[in-house]
Amino acid sequence: MDTKTRTGTVVEKSGSFFLEVDDKLHPIPVGSHINVQQLKELAGQKVELIQSEPKSFVVGLVPAAAKAGVHFPRVLCYFPADPYLLGVVDEGARVGLAKQFLDQGVLSKANYEKLGNL
C-alpha cells in the first residue's frame, strides 16, 4: 500500500471537529487517540495528512507549523474511524498469510478452515 501526502484544515463547528479537504468536510472522531483540547489547538490550522491508499485511510495529521526541525510525534489521529472500530487489513493479504502459516504448520487445518474467507 503506497502512501501520499495531502493538506487540509481542521475546522470546528458547533463543538465538533472536521477536516476540510478539497471543500469537503470529514468528521474527526474524538477518542483515546486525540482529545478535544488537542483538536481545539489545531482548529484553523493547515495540517499535512498522512494518508494511505487505496483505503483512503488517514493515519495522521501533522501541524504544518510544528514541522521544522522539531522531533515531534506526527500521528495525532485516525479517521474516518478509530482502529478499534474499523479494520482495514486487506482480506487478500490475510488469506495469503493464513495459507502460509498453514503450510508452515503454525496453524492447524481445523483453525485454517475456521478462519475461512469472510
Added chain:
Amino acid sequence: MKSLATFETRLLPKTFVFELTRRCNNHCLYCYNEGGTSGVVRNGEMSTDEITRIISKLRAETPVESIALSGGEPFLREDLPEILSFIKNQGIAPVVITNGTLLTPEKVAATVADVTYEVTLLSYRPDVHDQLAGRHGAWKAAVDGMCNIRYAKGNAVAVFVATKLNYANLETTAELAIALGASAVMYNRLNLSAHNLPHAQKLLPTPEMIRENLAVLDALAVKHGLPVTVSVVIEPCVIDVSKYPHIHFGWCPLAGEGSYFTIDPVANVRICNHSPVILGNLRRESFSEIYYNHPYLKRFRETWPAECDNCEPELKTLCCGGCKASAEQCYGTPNRVDPFVTLSRVGVRN
C-alpha cells in the same frame, strides 16, 4: 499544545477499565498487576448486581462511552455475558481485555455481539508465548480463541507485549495476528511495576530492540493497511517516535478527560490500571467527588519529575514525564521519571 498551567481537569472521562477479578489462569512474567496470579479470590469480588450498580452509577455521573473489562482474566467470571449485555444496554461500548485462553466457541457466541476483544499474542512460537505467559498450552488456547472470534465474525485486536524474550518474533507474530483476523495490533513495551521489576534484567527490551520493532510495525502498517497503536508510553527522549508516522502513539492523559480510570474487583478507584494508588471506593463515594477533590490527583497532574526539567517544552507537554504510575509502583512516588527512561540510559543492574 497542552499547557501545563491550564491542563483541563473539569471534563469527566469517557472511558473506564473495570477489573472484574484478580484471578487469572496465566502466570505472565511481565504482568504489572499487583494482585498476582494465584487464582485465589483476594478480598472478595463484587456480585453481578453490585457490578451493574457501579456501572449505572458511572453512567449517571459521567459521559462514559466505553468500558474495558479486565482482570485477572475476565472470562473466569461466569457472569461475563450478563455484565456485557448490561453494558451494551446502557449504550456503552464494551471491550474485553483477555489472555484469550478461555475463548471457547460457546463463550465467544455468548459475548461476541458489539464487543471488541483485546487478545494477548506474545509470539508466533508456542514455546516463547508459553514461557512469557507462564503456562504450557496458553498459546494454543489463545490462537484457538482468536479463530473462534473470527468464525463468529467478531472484532479482535492482537496485543503484543514486547520483552527481550519475544521482540525478535514481532514481525511474524504480527503477520500471524493478521492471518487470525485481528483488525489492529497494539504494541506495548514492558511497563515496569513492583510485580515484574524483579524480572527487569531478563525482560526489559532495550531502546534498540524497540526501534527495530517500531520499524517493522511501521512497514507492516503500510504494506497491509494494519492499524498499529502503541499504548504504553515510549518517551521521545529515549526514542524519536516521529520516525514511525504510520503508528499511533498513546500518551498519559494525566488523569484528565482522556483518562481510563480503573475500578478494581471491590470497587476501589485508581487513576489507571497501572497505578497502585487507591483514591476511593464507588460503593461509598461518587466518582466525581473523587475526580475533582482527591489531593493525589492534583499532585499527579501537576508534579513533574526533576529529570524532565531540561526537556524541550513541546516534548514535555506531550510526554507528561512518561508513565507516572510505573514510577509510583517502582519508586513509591509519581515524582520520579518513568523507570523505563532511567533503565534505558543506565542499563538494568541486578
